[in-house]
Amino acid sequence: MPEIAYLDNNDTTKMLPEVLEAMLPYFGEKYGNPASLHDLGLEAENAVNASRETIAKALGVRADELIFTSCATEANNLALIGAARARSKRGNHIMTSSIEHSSVINVMKYLGDNGFQLEILPVDHEGFVNPDDVKTRIRPDTILVSIVHANHEIGTIQDIKAIGDICRQRDVWFHTDAAQSFCKEPLDVGNLPVDLVSLNAHKLHGPKGVGALYIRKGVRIKRLMEGAFQEKNLRPGTENVPGVIGFAKAVELVSRDVQEQRSKMRALRDRLIDGLLAIPKSKLNGPTADRRLCNNVDVLFRYIEGEAILMHLNIRGIAVSSGSACSSKTLEPSPVLTAIGLKHEESHGSIRFSLSRFTTEREIDYTIEQTGQVVETLRAMSAFVPERDET
Amino acid sequence: MALQYTQKVLEHFKNPQNVGELDQADAIATEGSPACGDMITFSLKIDPETHVIEDIRFKSYGCASNIATASIATVLSKGRTIEQIKSMNPKQIVDELGGLPAIKMHCAILAVNGLKAAIHEWEIKQGLVEQEKVELSPKTIRHQLEKVINPQTGAPIVNTMLKDVQVDDGKVYLELTLAGTDDAFATNIMNEITEALGEMKCVKQVMIRFMESKKSVITEFNQDC
Numbered sequence: 001m002p003e004i005a006y007l008d009n010n011d012t013t014k015m016l017p018e019v020l021e022a023m024l025p026y027f028g029e030k031y032g033n034p035a036s037l038h039d040l041g042l043e044a045e046n047a048v049n050a051s052r053e054t055i056a057k058a059l060g061v062r063a064d065e066l067i068f069t070s071c072a073t074e075a076n077n078l079a080l081i082g083a084a085r086a087r088s089k090r091g092n093h094i095m096t097s098s099i100e101h102s103s104v105i106n107v108m109k110y111l112g113d114n115g116f117q118l119e120i121l122p123v124d125h126e127g128f129v130n131p132d133d134v135k136t137r138i139r140p141d142t143i144l145v146s147i148v149h150a151n152h153e154i155g156t157i158q159d160i161k162a163i164g165d166i167c168r169q170r171d172v173w174f175h176t177d178a179a180q181s182f183c184k185e186p187l188d189v190g191n192l193p194v195d196l197v198s199l200n201a202h203k204l205h206g207p208k209g210v211g212a213l214y215i216r217k218g219v220r221i222k223r224l225m226e227g228a229f230q231e232k233n234l235r236p237g238t239e240n241v242p243g244v245i246g247f248a249k250a251v252e253l254v255s256r257d258v259q260e261q262r263s264k265m266r267a268l269r270d271r272l273i274d275g276l277l278a279i280p281k282s283k284l285n286g287p288t289a290d291r292r293l294c295n296n297v298d299v300l301f302r303y304i305e306g307e308a309i310l311m312h313l314n315i316r317g318i319a320v321s322s323g324s325a326c327s328s329k330t331l332e333p334s335p336v337l338t339a340i341g342l343k344h345e346e347s348h349g350s351i352r353f354s355l356s357r358f359t360t361e362r363e364i365d366y367t368i369e370q371t372g373q374v375v376e377t378l379r380a381m382s383a384f385v386p387e388r389d390e391t
Numbered sequence: 392m393a394l395q396y397t398q399k400v401l402e403h404f405k406n407p408q409n410v411g412e413l414d415q416a417d418a419i420a421t422e423g424s425p426a427c428g429d430m431i432t433f434s435l436k437i438d439p440e441t442h443v444i445e446d447i448r449f450k451s452y453g454c455a456s457n458i459a460t461a462s463i464a465t466v467l468s469k470g471r472t473i474e475q476i477k478s479m480n481p482k483q484i485v486d487e488l489g490g491l492p493a494i495k496m497h498c499a500i501l502a503v504n505g506l507k508a509a510i511h512e513w514e515i516k517q518g519l520v521e522q523e524k525v526e527l528s529p530k531t532i533r534h535q536l537e538k539v540i541n542p543q544t545g546a547p548i549v550n551t552m553l554k555d556v557q558v559d560d561g562k563v564y565l566e567l568t569l570a571g572t573d574d575a576f577a578t579n580i581m582n583e584i585t586e587a588l589g590e591m592k593c594v595k596q597v598m599i600r601f602m603e604s605k606k607s608v609i610t611e612f613n614q615d616c
Contacts, residue, residue: 305428307394307454311404326428326454331494331542331579333428345425381410383432384425384452 004317005363009203009295010152010180010354011321015246016205022249023207026242033238035230044241051248058183058255059197060190061214067231068212068244072179073103075198075213076146078235079175080107082221083144083196084116087173091141095119097129098339099156100148104177105335108146121147126287127156127340135166144173150181153323153336153352154286155296157185164193173219179203179211183254184262184294195219201243205356206250210243254357261357265294268355268364272297275368276353279375285323285337285350295355298323303386304378305348312374313351318367323350345384396455397489399463404455409465411448418516420509422501427586429453429498431461431505435468437513442472449505456495463487464502473510479503493545497583500538527593529556532563535591539583543572548580554602561595561616563588568602577606585610592616 006014026047032040034048049063056063069075084094094116096108105120112118121133129147138145145167150157160176167174175196178187183204189197196219200211215221215234227236254261269292276282281302286292301309306324313320323334324347333347342350353367396404412419416434423430430452436445447468449461463484468476481499485491491499514520525531533556539548548567555566565584569577581599585608588597593616600607 303452305453305457308404308458311394311401311455315405324428324454326457330573330575343426344428348425348428381407381450381458382452383421383423383430383450 004319005359005367006319007353007355007359007363007367008319008321009356009359010293010352012202012208013205013356014358015202015207016250016253018253019206019246019249023242023246026245030241032241034241035228035238044239048239048241048244051244054248055199055212055251058251059214060188062217064232065217066212066214067234068210068239068247069231069235070209070240071202071211072177072198072200073211075200075211076101076103076175076177077107078224079196079198079213079215079221080104080144080146081111081224082234083173083175083219084111085222086220087143088115091139091143092116093119093139093142094144094146095121095134095137095142096146097121097123097148097158099123099127099151099154099336100146101152101177101179104146104148123156123339125341126291127151127154127336128287128291129158129163131159131162131166134163138166138170138172142170142172144175146175146177148180149176149178149187150185150293150296151286151336152180153296153334154298154340155180155293156286157181157291157293160194161192168193180293180296183251183258184265186258189214196221201247201250204250204254207243207246210240210247212247262294265355265357265359266290268359268361269294269297271361272353272355272364272368273299275364276371278368279372282375285340285342295359297353297355298350299353300342300346300350301375302346302349303382303384304375306351308378309349309351309371309374312377313367313370316370316374318370321352321354323352324348394455394495395492396459397491399487399489400456400459400491403459403462403488407449407451407458407462409448409462409469410450412450413446413448416448418509418513420505420512422505422508423453424586425452427582429457429501431457431501433461433465433505433509435509435513437473437510439517442474444468444471444473444476453498454495456491456498457501459488460484460491460498460502461505464506468506473513476506476510479506491545494542496545497538497540497542500540504538525592527558527561527563527591529558531591532556532558532565532588535587536584539580539587541572542576542579548584552580561593561614563594563597565597565599566602567599569604574604574606577601577604581606581608588612589614 032044034045052063173195177198195216197214202208223234285298306322307326337347413434419434421432432450447465484499557564598609
């Protein structure tokens with residue numbers, strides 16, 4: 001038995017040792033503030049700018065189009081509120097999808113409660129936004145559309161090129177949250193019709209506490225915090241220098257072999273999907289093949305509850321997450337699973353397994369075997385006897 | 392969110408006691424529903440002379456604490472009389488487990504209500520009590536809502552959140568206050584109330600309103616009377 005099978009990489013990832021090594025001097029002797037004029041400050045400023053170059057290169061964009069934030073949530077807040085406020089004279093209609101991460105949907109709802117007209121686009125049973133829906137719902141007063149690149153729960157990869165093209169034709173700013181896809185799926189921002197892209201470090205083997213926002217040249221958003229002039233006057237506050245260094249180091253290391261790692265993760269992902277679907281009364285949530293994020297698996301097991309599955313797997317050294325209401329803070333089932341049409345009792349039995357470049361075939365096979373046993377144990381004691389058996 | 396379960400909860404979750412169904416049960420009752428993700432079925436053998444619960448089994452659909460509370464409930468019930476169980480308090484289950492997170496308190500209520508429902512069914516079958524006709528009144532509604540728990544505090548909503556109950560020809564109007572509870576829990580509380588009242592006869596409509604927020608919900612029922 002492997003010591004632990006960490007399959008919660010859509011939540012967070014293990015930091016690479018090289019990343020920690022690159023960060024350490026900036027916690028120690030290289031403690032300068034990039035805003036200072038002396039040599040110690042200059043050293044920090046140069047390091048931050050070199051980091052910006054590294055990440056910009058991986059995205060195919062200019063370094064001055066990238067600003068650092070504390071996380072992807074902050075990048076989403078800055079992008080959406082900053083863009084809406086900047087364009088409020090032009091119109092107040094904004095759109096997003098029903099399967100966004102809470103750091104997008106809750107920000108959009110906040111805007112909707114504060115003077116903007118929010119429209120939430122539906123998705124199909126695999127979680128896809130139909131670009132035609134975007135086209136028919138854009139109005140003369142539409143100013144902003146935000147659609148996630150790859151969904152955090154069921155791995156749906158949206159056609160952001162098609163959606164972005166429509167937005168561009170109508171001069172609507174288009175934001176995408178790429179926290180899950182960056183350095184896993186191709187993301188050639190320089191050649192995509194996107195205006196704002198949110199990123200973070202800790203989902204790609206970098207440190208927690210640092211993210212970034214890409215802002216296309218010419219797109220001028222409002223800042224949310226008052227303070228000094230850091231980050232192009234958009235994000236006041238001294239930069240998290242060690243975090244930024246770690247973010248860039250992680251991008252440098254993982255962007256080298258994105259294609260190769262993607263193929264490897266996909267193969268293991270599909271091995272896991274096949275193994276889990278061989279368990280009776282199970283069903284895959286979300287799409288398959290290249291339309292699904294390479295490291296994401298989400299399966300519903302009927303007639304049993306997700307938190308109990310999760311806890312049993314945890315005892316066996318397997319770390320996963322669940323769409324069940326019992327595992328959520330508000331006791332409500334996952335909004336993403338509800339949006340793709342799952343009934344409450346289907347969401348309750350859904351488990352997400354998310355891989356990394358370090359996941360092994362042995363871990364996958366162990367997980368399949370253990371999950372089969374756990375599901376069987378829980379079903380044998382389940383009080384949920386269906387009136388009519390579903391497949 | 393990491394769940395802070397006690398060792399005792401984890402023990403009963405890992406090795407639940409008295410799992411299954413009794414072949415020739417004297418009483419069976421199920422509490423909860425699949426939509427809520429919480430369901431327990433108890434089956435009991437009861438001595439008609441002594442009223443002692445001779446054997447008991449449970450089945451569970453739910454989270455780790457649902458399984459653990461059902462398991463401990465069977466352990467506490469075996470060998471006791473139905474009179475003892477009728478005076479059982481959810482707190483006894485919680486204490487026996489060394490505590491439960493506030494958000495999981497409803498599991499203990501579900502377990503106790505399941506046991507009491509099974510016993511009630513047995514008493515009716517034995518002719519010891521009559522199937523009472525529950526009248527729809529603010530008092531009976533408050534009683535029915537005693538099992539709805541505020542997930543943030545772990546306390547029943549009737550004591551703290553429920554401000555007004557009105558009944559008019561099967562239509563139930565409830566007014567609640569969040570009283571410092573996070574607004575994010577409002578939907579869950581409304582769903583739990585609707586589910587609880589949906590079990591009552593004569594209910595045609597339930598309308599729930601929170602004083603502080605825009606959240607309100609109307610659910611139509613067509614319960615027989």
